[in-house]
Amino acid sequence: METLIPDVIAQRVHTILTKIRLAEERAGRPAGSVRLVAVTKTVKVEDIAEGVGAGLSILGENRVQDALGKIPSFTQAPVQWHFIGQLQRRKVRSVIGSFELIHSVDTVDLAHEIDRRAGEAGRRQNVLLEVNIGGEPTKAGFHPDDIVHSIARLAQLPHMCIKGLMTIPPPTADPDSARPYFRKLHDLARQLAALALPTVSMDELSMGMSNDYEVAIEEGATLVRVGTAIFGARHV
Numbered sequence: 126m127e128t129l130i131p132d133v134i135a136q137r138v139h140t141i142l143t144k145i146r147l148a149e150e151r152a153g154r155p156a157g158s159v160r161l162v163a164v165t166k167t168v169k170v171e172d173i174a175e176g177v178g179a180g181l182s183i184l185g186e187n188r189v190q191d192a193l194g195k196i197p198s199f200t201q202a203p204v205q206w207h208f209i210g211q212l213q214r215r216k217v218r219s220v221i222g223s224f225e226l227i228h229s230v231d232t233v234d235l236a237h238e239i240d241r242r243a244g245e246a247g248r249r250q251n252v253l254l255e256v257n258i259g260g261e262p263t264k265a266g267f268h269p270d271d272i273v274h275s276i277a278r279l280a281q282l283p284h285m286c287i288k289g290l291m292t293i294p295p296p297t298a299d300p301d302s303a304r305p306y307f308r309k310l311h312d313l314a315r316q317l318a319a320l321a322l323p324t325v326s327m328d329e330l331s332m333g334m335s336n337d338y339e340v341a342i343e344e345g346a347t348l349v350r351v352g353t354a355i356f357g358a359r360h361v
């Protein structure tokens with residue numbers, strides 16, 4: 126892990142929050158309609174704390190063990206944690222209660238397990254459904270057509286609340302090439318919202334990372350997941 130001069134992280138946070146505001150403005154969206162999820166995977170607690178001091182309020186992790194190790198260091202801070210990585214069924218029990226939002230529900234099976242474990246814990250877990258928007262063979266996520274067929278059943282799970290969709294588009298050479306994928310996710314969210322299922326809202330679109338979050342905001346992102354642009358390159 127690299128050690129940064131603390132001010133560097135604070136500076137980057139300010140820059141990104143400004144860029145988010147400008148992108149909202151360009152897109153004619155109200156200020157505050159996009160929230161920054163700072164992706165803290167592999168980042169050490171001191172560096173995360175620096176970012177929190179500079180205004181980060183949502184922290185995203187993609188590994189259960191790493192996240193659970195860091196969360197206790199921030200119980201005094203006004204932050205919430207989001208889980209953004211692939212979640213194994215056997216780890217579901219340990220994430221319930223620690224994450225405000227799970228971005229990465231990618232199978233019907235996982236949804237059922239989350240519902241079961243949240244029920245046991247007397248909770249209702251907020252989730253996003255992850256969509257493999259580019260239809261890539263090796264990538265996690267629901268195929269767009271499958272989601273249309275599965276969502277009515279998922280909507281009936283009593284201890285899970287579907288808040289929207291998440292995607293990681295195929296890698297592209299430049300940010301603008303990701304635009305059609307972001308647009309496609311937004312269209313899918315509109316289509317699902319039109320089903321008007323009682324427990325499903327399509328309020329949140331989690332899309333856009335360090336390289337392309339401004340384009341994602343122009344296309345309707347409400348949550349952008351940014352790691353490298355805040356904390357620097359990851360070395361692990």
Ligand SMILES: *Cc1c(COP(=O)(O)O)cnc(C)c1O
Nearest residue numbers: 164187209334335350351352353
């Ligand atoms: C690592 C990660 C990010 C952040 O990627 P950067 O390019 O570092 O901004 C976003 N989303 C997910 C799911 C990730 O695993």
